[in-house]
Amino acid sequence: MKTSFIKYFFRQALTNISDNRTAHLLGVGTIAIAFLIFNSFILAYVNINHWADEMGKSLTMTIYFKGQPQEIEVEELKSELINIQGVTINKFVSKEEAIRSLAKELGDKEGFLKGLNENPLPASLEIVFLKADREDPLPYNIKKRLEKMDIVDEVHYSEEWAGKIEAIMGAIKLIGSVLGGLLFLATLFIITNTIKLTVFARENEIEILRLVGATNVFIKAPFLIEGSIQGLLGGLLALIMLLAGYVTVMIRADFKIGFASLDIVFISPHIAVFLLLMSMIIGLLGSSIALGRFFKA
Amino acid sequence: MKTSFIKYFFRQALTNISDNRTAHLLGVGTIAIAFLIFNSFILAYVNINHWADEMGKSLTMTIYFKGQPQEIEVEELKSELINIQGVTINKFVSKEEAIRSLAKELGDKEGFLKGLNENPLPASLEIVFLKADREDPLPYNIKKRLEKMDIVDEVHYSEEWAGKIEAIMGAIKLIGSVLGGLLFLATLFIITNTIKLTVFARENEIEILRLVGATNVFIKAPFLIEGSIQGLLGGLLALIMLLAGYVTVMIRADFKIGFASLDIVFISPHIAVFLLLMSMIIGLLGSSIALGRFFKA
Amino acid sequence: MVFGMIKLFNVYKNFGPKNPAIVDLSLNIEKGEFVFITGPSGAGKTTLLKIIFCSERPTSGNALVNGININRIKEKQLAFLRRKIGVVFQDFKLLPNRTVFNNVSLCLEISGVQYPIIRKKVHQTLRQLGLSKKERYYPPQLSGGEQQRVAIARAIINNPSILLADEPTGNLDPEITIEIMALLEEIHQRGTTVLVATHSQELLKDTEKKIVTLNKGRIVK
Amino acid sequence: MVFGMIKLFNVYKNFGPKNPAIVDLSLNIEKGEFVFITGPSGAGKTTLLKIIFCSERPTSGNALVNGININRIKEKQLAFLRRKIGVVFQDFKLLPNRTVFNNVSLCLEISGVQYPIIRKKVHQTLRQLGLSKKERYYPPQLSGGEQQRVAIARAIINNPSILLADEPTGNLDPEITIEIMALLEEIHQRGTTVLVATHSQELLKDTEKKIVTLNKGRIVK
């Protein structure tokens, strides 16, 4: 391929864009909106995944004490645990606090607690393993050491719960992939159609180019470049709109689930670049499909 | 307006559609997909509303018995209650069942139940008020009557809970309206753009019509009819696809939240007709906007 | 003061600063006249017809067509004026996606003429122009000369007060040219004001009609 | 066996069952010949040129152009054959959204000619046709005759082996017509095979060239 051709292709693509400015802008707008819908979905998906990950990764361990432990004993244990890499103390719950929170949990069945002659609930200490996963041996080692201590009655490690979170995450990923896939197809369809409509409007131009002896590559290349640019611009616009929406929401709102306030993350630069590349490829594909019917044998 | 004009307008609109078949089909396809996304959202919204309604409307009342009630007494009460319009019996929970389910709820804290020398939990009967709302006096009347009975200790009515459900429903409605509104705007944008692209391709035609002395109405009318038809067909196609998707999902899947299996409803005929009308109006608007620029002073 | 059918006063038309198409042109064409407009390629013949037809506005100067000042014409008025003017465009301007029949009938449909009358008139006009067999064809399926005749048919179908014909025989052979000129003469006899822009020396050779010769936008004869 | 530049054997072209455009036409045009094709409107002149140019395929019969059987030509071959054939289309077929310069340069760009050479050649050709001032115009901004000259410029820019000109002077005044015919003669002298389809009796009057007369798709003279 001579470089003069490549220059011609790009020059022609840009000329076409500026000649058919309105149609081009309409196309870019449509593509942007289609992508915006798709990208919003990706953003929601990324965030749900993020939350699930956060929750899944903070495995908790509850240490139940025998009887009423001495404050000094508890403090000693706390300072010991806090020195272990990856462990945080969440909270100490005394016997009194335990029964109060049980009463709260029971709600209208609280009345039955009156029948008790002594507080049967143990005091407990809850610790959190940051970034641990189910294969990490650390929690198990700690559990063994704690269980040997005199003041400790039982140790519960939230391994099972982690399994549940993982299952939920798996389900979210599956549903998300299916929905995202369908939405992706819809986006692809809207975008190729939009590009087709802009190409069809120039049927006449293609015909004349063939009559003067232009080869298929020569005719197609500027259209393909134009389609790629259109896709890329649409994708970029969609990302900008998404970012603007994200910033607006972040400024106004404070999201909470229960008492934990949730941080909403934006899609990572990697995903952003991927989405841009994808929009360009869709633009390319769209124009390629649109041109197809003019180049049948 | 002479009838010959109206005939001409419709004839011309249909001729245009069949002449520009491919572009028209592309347009209808794009519109259909855009509406499908919007309609899927509406369907999801309708269902969430439906579930929330179901939950909100089935207010429950729990009757706690003194000690261990005789089976015959309970049966008597049951048959009395069941005769009241709008009341259903949900379930009777004996003292043993109550403690078993508490143990389950407590999970890893279950150990503390060992400390009990007698079962402090009361037997209870749960009844449901179908279609009641917070203003309905019936539950309150029944509550009063029950509280006077010898075997009854306490009666809890889930009034507060109903308030919460209503608040959640309100939030869902608000978020849904905002999201739906944005999605509607996106759909509108995609559709008007698509129609604009098909109209722009026929700039030449409009110019020639003006040159032979056709009035604006005469030029516009067939385009507007065509746009309406395009919108209507797109909307219809979207509904059909949605219905097909709905049926497929209903055949394959069985939805549960907890133990209650959820019925997924399709959008009501009223909403369907509304959506169709709306798609037609959007088509009309789209072509009207698209034509705008050809008819500036 | 009595106005002619077409009256131009010191009309200028510039496409851009260094591109005058019509320069200080004044012209008076009476109702029922038959005028040839000639001149070399690019002289401004088409532009002159476009001004009369209000598809280009003069840069300065005034023009009255059928008693209407075209500088102040309104949208709706314009459509009605155009219905009284039949035009054979140099590039035909046929609708490629409508049949020959529909291209011609269009001019009657926009005036709300009833279909049976449309049918009759269109058939008759197409027959006059030797296009009966091509009624159901689309313009791209026609030869150049056939397209030109469709354009003529469309221009004359509703008995316009003014007929503007831009190079109406450029794609026609000598025999058909003679027929077409006879047809234009016939229309002229019925009272239509006719303006024909042409290069053809054949057409101008033996005519007694008024000839306006343009060069570089000015009347030279 | 030696083939001519253009050789047609019993070529038929029907557009639909009752619509023959070319009937049993055989023709042999040698390399370097200059041939006029004439005949009434709808005789099949344009269709004949289209067959030679491979934009219509014959319904039956064979045609050899530059030694290539056009019934069996492949996509890529076709593009290369077309670059050797310059065509002035009856309806010009200019790209409305490219300038005069770009419309003409196109034919060199598709062959990968370097830009400085393109510039020189385009300027020279436009000057020959009196279009130097219109270089940056778009076709819709040109008069009919100017457009026709752009079409001619495009057809001759890359010294084609064959030049097909369909009614190339239909929109041109007598003076420019003489210039254009002189230009075609000059191109012919350089060895190009030239076919000109025309109605104009002016052109045919004093010529010594070969004249092929068509009527209803048949050669009548």
Ligand SMILES: Nc1ncnc2c1ncn2[C@@H]1O[C@H](COP(=O)(O)OP(=O)(O)OP(=O)(O)O)[C@@H](O)[C@H]1O
């Ligand atoms: N829209 C336009 N923009 C710029 N220049 C224009 C435009 N329309 C016409 N012209 C220029 O005005 C001049 C007169 O054009 P016009 O079409 O009136 O010529 P004409 O006498 O009809 O020529 P022909 O016999 O070749 O058709 C030409 O030089 C042309 O390039």
Ligand SMILES: Nc1ncnc2c1ncn2[C@@H]1O[C@H](COP(=O)(O)OP(=O)(O)OP(=O)(O)O)[C@@H](O)[C@H]1O
């Ligand atoms: N695509 C087509 N479909 C149907 N009929 C066609 C088509 N192309 C040409 N014809 C018919 O074939 C006949 C010959 O057309 P052609 O264009 O070759 O005539 P021509 O000699 O060039 O005439 P003119 O001098 O008017 O340009 C005409 O009657 C025309 O209607």
Ligand SMILES: [Mg+2]
């Ligand atoms: Mg002209």
Ligand SMILES: [Mg+2]
């Ligand atoms: Mg022809």
